[in-house]
Amino acid sequence: MRRPLALALLAFLAMSAGCTSLxxxxxxxxxxxxxxxxxxxxxxxxxxxxxxxxxxxxxxxxxxxxxxxxxxxxxxxxxxxxxxxxxxxxxxxxxxxxxxxxxxxxxxxxxxxxxxxxxxxxxxxxxxxxxxxxxxxxxxxxxxxxxxxxxxxxxxxxxxxxxxxxxxxxxxxxxxxxxxxxxxxxxxxxxxxxYYLDRDLLIFGSLAGILTIAGLVGSAYYVRQIRELERRRRDVGLDTREE
Missing domain, CATH: 2.60.40 (Immunoglobulin-like)
Structure with a gap:
């Protein structure tokens, strides 16, 4: 019963869409x-x-x-x-x-x-x-x-x-x-x-620059952490190449 009612409502909306009356x-x-x-x-x-x-x-x-x-x-x-x-x-x-x-x-x-x-x-x-x-x-x-x-x-x-x-x-x-x-x-x-506003391009460029810098900083931090971990392994006598 609900399905026929839903279809009827959809048909009504389609008929009246774009018009001010049925x-x-x-x-x-x-x-x-x-x-x-x-x-x-x-x-x-x-x-x-x-x-x-x-x-x-x-x-x-x-x-x-x-x-x-x-x-x-x-x-x-x-x-x-x-x-x-x-x-x-x-x-x-x-x-x-x-x-x-x-x-x-x-x-x-x-x-x-x-x-x-x-x-x-x-x-x-x-x-x-x-x-x-x-x-x-x-x-x-x-x-x-x-x-x-x-x-x-x-x-x-x-x-x-x-x-x-x-x-x-x-x-x-x-x-x-x-x-x-x-x-x-x-x-x-x-x-x-x-289209876009000229100021949108400035905002987009600034955001892209911030994300790029954040990515570089994150990568540098990641590399630094890896090197620190390798140093600690060497200090305790582990061979990092074999591991």
Whole structure:
């Protein structure tokens, strides 16, 4: 009896995960979608993510598309609508508008995805998503495209034990004190970056140095104790080589 109840509870959680109710995602907040945020539109990559401590700002080049569907994943690995805010669109001529500026510019939401529809083909669309921690990851919504991740100031991924970037085949460049990670083409379903603060590297180096010194001191003490034991054995007439 308990097992069917547990399975039913698990199914309920899986159905409702990532949604504010059992019957679907919560209603979109127009205030959130129309927040005023500035974006760096000067990007050559198909998708550019500028990461900060509590959010990231994404800019997508749409080319011949009029919509973009975006999603994240919940704890069960199921798709859920991405919690976007401050949605903007830049026309090919450079004019930037918000959702209130055009009836043809809209964000709709299903149980699994949020779909951004823009007024015309081409141009760029941008939005902001909350985040935290020192790991940034996102599905790749455009297959075979170029991607760029701009890390927060004073962070890096160069040390393998502290930083990790997936997939491979990327290049890094420091511009204005921030690391830019670039992929010319991404064929995988997602990208992931684990970075560290510059001060973390100093702490890690200091800790490694302390452990190294402690190891050397311990080894020296161990060798000294062995030699002292050998001396005592000789003093009492034991042949240490035969023993």
């Amino acid at each position: 019957f679907g995602p919560g209603e979109l907040s127009q205030e959130q979608l129309n927040e005023n945020t500035s974006y760096d539109w000067s990007t050559d990559a198909t998708a550019t993510y500028t990461v900060s401590a509590d959010e990231y700002r994404a800019v997508y080049v749409l080319d011949n598309r009029t919509n973009l569907s975006v999603y994240g994943r919940n704890t069960f690995g199921l798709e859920r609508p991405l919690d976007v805010s401050a949605v903007k669109y830049q026309y090919p001529n450079g004019t930037v508008i918000g959702l209130n500026d055009s009836d043809e510019f809209a964000v709709t939401q299903s149980r699994e995805r949020a779909t951004i529809t823009v007024p015309e083909k081409g141009g760029k669309v941008a939005f902001t998503v909350p985040r935290n921690g020192k790991t940034f990851s996102t599905p790749t919504f455009v297959d075979g495209a170029s991607y760029e991740v701009v890390l927060p100031p004073n962070t890096d991924v160069a040390v393998p034990l502290l930083g990790k970037v997936s997939p491979g085949g990327y290049t890094t460049e420091r511009v204005d004190g921030r690391i830019h990670i670039e992929w010319s083409t991404v064929e995988t379903n997602g990208i992931s970056v684990r």
